Amino acid sequence: MSRRYDSRTTIFSPEGRLFQVEYAMEAISHAGACVGVLSKDGVVLAAEKRITSKLLDPGHKLEKMYQLDDHIICAVAGITADANTLIQYLRLSAQQYSYAYQEPIPVEQLVTDLCDLKQGYTQYGGLRPFGVSFLYAGYDEHFGFQLYQSDPSGNYGGWKATSIGAKHNQAQSILKQEYKKDISLKEALELTVKVMSKTLDNTTLKPERLEFMVLKRKQT
Amino acid sequence: GEAMSIQTYNGAAIIAMSGQECVAIASDLRFGVQNQTLACDHKKVYRMHDRLYMGLSGLATDAQTLYKRFVFKHNLYRLREERDMRPQTFASMVSATLYEKRFGPYFVEPVIAGLDPEEGHAPFIAGMDSLGAMETAKDFMCAGTNSESLLGVCETFYRPGLGPEELFEVISQCMLSGVDRDALAGWGAVVYVISKDQCIARTLKGRMD
Numbered sequence: 001m002s003r004r005y006d007s008r009t010t011i012f013s014p015e016g017r018l019f020q021v022e023y024a025m026e027a028i029s030h031a032g033a034c035v036g037v038l039s040k041d042g043v044v045l046a047a048e049k050r051i052t053s054k055l056l057d058p059g060h061k062l063e064k065m066y067q068l069d070d071h072i073i074c075a076v077a078g079i080t081a082d083a084n085t086l087i088q089y090l091r092l093s094a095q096q097y098s099y100a101y102q103e104p105i106p107v108e109q110l111v112t113d114l115c116d117l118k119q120g121y122t123q124y125g126g127l128r129p130f131g132v133s134f135l136y137a138g139y140d141e142h143f144g145f146q147l148y149q150s151d152p153s154g155n156y157g158g159w160k161a162t163s164i165g166a167k168h169n170q171a172q173s174i175l176k177q178e179y180k181k182d183i184s185l186k187e188a189l190e191l192t193v194k195v196m197s198k199t200l201d202n203t204t205l206k207p208e209r210l211e212f213m214v215l216k217r218k219q220t
Numbered sequence: 221g222e223a224m225s226i227q228t229y230n231g232a233a234i235i236a237m238s239g240q241e242c243v244a245i246a247s248d249l250r251f252g253v254q255n256q257t258l259a260c261d262h263k264k265v266y267r268m269h270d271r272l273y274m275g276l277s278g279l280a281t282d283a284q285t286l287y288k289r290f291v292f293k294h295n296l297y298r299l300r301e302e303r304d305m306r307p308q309t310f311a312s313m314v315s316a317t318l319y320e321k322r323f324g325p326y327f328v329e330p331v332i333a334g335l336d337p338e339e340g341h342a343p344f345i346a347g348m349d350s351l352g353a354m355e356t357a358k359d360f361m362c363a364g365t366n367s368e369s370l371l372g373v374c375e376t377f378y379r380p381g382l383g384p385e386e387l388f389e390v391i392s393q394c395m396l397s398g399v400d401r402d403a404l405a406g407w408g409a410v411v412y413v414i415s416k417d418q419c420i421a422r423t424l425k426g427r428m429d
Contacts, residue, residue, distance in 0.1 A: 067299060091299050099292045 024152035042216030043137035046192035072138035077165035079131035107138030119154030231404025232277035238343035239387035272334035307334030307344035318352030366402035
């Protein structure tokens with residue numbers, strides 16, 4: 001309905017919706033799932049790989065997870081090309097902060113930087129939004145370990161456990177039931193595996209299809 | 221006192237030497253403003269990664285700023301490439317960065333020392349002027365307010381194929397005697413000896429004048 005209002009991002013529909021933003025989120029709901037769980041000693045990110053062909057040569061790189069700085073990592077769901085651009089932006093943003101202030105960028109500030117960019121694409125320029133959602137896992141001295149999620153609208157939130165991508169509603173309800181306060185890192189890792197195993201098809205659930213990244217303090 | 225040139229405002233002495241599967245890089249520790257010495261723990265050698273170090277002589281503020289800019293660039297490189305920069309690649313980047321400011325340069329003279337991960341950790345030494353004109357060397361590179369003296373002692377004491385321990389002895393003697401003729405450099409020295417598996421940093425006690 002109201003299709004005449006969805007060709008431009010910069011206008012609302014009569015019902016007060018931004019269709020392009022919603023369509024971007026629809027694109028993401030078809031992408032490989034990602035789950036994040038925050039624990040007191042670290043943060044776990046897990047992702048489902050979508051290997052489209054046996055002939056694909058992945059090299060050493062992880063498909064859906066990236067390091068942004070020494071203290072922040074992220075997982076992506078959505079259009080890979082859009083994600084790559086935003087990852088570059090995030091890495092640059094983190095280094096610009098480090099250069100200016102000679103300290104690591106606080107996690108939420110990095111998230112905000114990117115969300116401000118994403119929001120701009122829903123209001124100015126007549127360009128389409130980025131079809132990517134992010135899960136960010138980071139540590140800083142101000143707030144310790146943190147987990148954030150952002151979407152194409154530029155909205156973000158801090159989470160104890162969350163998921164994006166395919167079947168994220170299912171994953172979210174499992175997390176709601178199973179997540180407990182003061183969960184340990186080991187339990188968080190087990191929880192992500194549990195969530196992935198319950199939301200993914202059993203026929204396709206193999207170790208090669210999952211990626212994990214854990215953010216924790218270095219042993220000294 | 222009388223006006224000093226901007227290249228001699230702070231004072232520095234830097235030597236890099238190559239040995240058998242190792243390199244060493246040393247700097248003095250003086251920090252001064254013209255004739256007044258303000259600190260004797262101001263290193264001029266900076267670590268870029270485990271097998272790449274850079275010494276920056278010249279104006280201290282420019283050296284500090286440049287080091288921060290190179291950390292910025294190298295961090296982004298490492299995130300993209302998932303590996304550390306090779307020394308020759310880094311040296312080319314330093315040269316390009318300096319040349320960008322051709323008509324308003326940074327007043328520094330860099331000396332780069334490292335081990336090349338792609339050529340069996342072969343030693344790499346290079347130096348350049350403040351506009352980025354680069355030269356590599358097989359033996360040693362010097363920079364600073366009294367680089368002529370440093371070159372003189374290096375020429376005398378250096379021989380090729382030194383192991384890490386011997387290289388440390390040779391570079392230390394060169395540094396300590398080289399700075400004695402320089403009023404603006406000295407007050408102790410720091411020496412880094414970089415091998416494939418480790419980097420050992422040592423502080424030298426020298427004449428504190």
